Amino acid sequence: MINLLKIYISNWGLKMPLNSHQRQFLKAAAHSLKPVVMLGNDGLSENVIKEIDSSIEHHELIKVKLNAGDTRKEQAAEIATKIGAELISTVGRVAVLFRQRKDDSRFILPR
Numbered sequence: 001m002i003n004l005l006k007i008y009i010s011n012w013g014l015k016m017p018l019n020s021h022q023r024q025f026l027k028a029a030a031h032s033l034k035p036v037v038m039l040g041n042d043g044l045s046e047n048v049i050k051e052i053d054s055s056i057e058h059h060e061l062i063k064v065k066l067n068a069g070d071t072r073k074e075q076a077a078e079i080a081t082k083i084g085a086e087l088i089s090t091v092g093r094v095a096v097l098f099r100q101r102k103d104d105s106r107f108i109l110p111r
Contacts, residue, residue, distance in 0.1 A: 018086055018098075022109045026061060026088045029107070030096045035065035043067065044078060053083045056099045060106055061088075064095045 018026070036055045039048060056062050064079060066072045076095035080087040085099035100107060 018088075018109070019111075021111070023088055025110050026098050026107070027096065030061055030063060030088065033061070033063050033096075035063040035094060037062070038065040039067045039075070041067060044075065044082075049079070049082050052079060052097075056083060056085055056097060057101075060100060061096070061098045064097060066090075066093050066095055068093070 036059065037048065037052050042048075052062070052064060064076070066075050069075075072093060072095075073090050076087050076090045076097075079085075079095065080097055083097070083099065085097040088096040088098050090096075098107075100109075
């Protein structure tokens with residue numbers, strides 16, 4: 001029954017939200033990663049969004065270094081919605097994003 005639900009959800013493009021165990025697992029996996037994209041003073045341009053999208057397509061789990069300012073959490077949430085990823089965490093100026101590949105994923109998430 002659950003496998004049918006997963007197939008149904010994946011066919012319609014809907015995502016199930018990550019639970020706390022899955023977030024904890026992904027935070028631990030991201031601990032040793034370095035930021036692959038760094039935002040400058042220009043903020044979120046179309047080219048930066050394309051670069052983040054291609055990076056997350058290749059790596060699935062990435063860190064993004066945000067620019068200084070009070071709107072860092074809003075920037076991280078905006079990036080996640082624009083590229084269709086899950087915002088795992090934001091600590092200081094670093095956001096961790098995850099988007100699982102439909103085929104051939106590296107990550108097997110715990111239940």
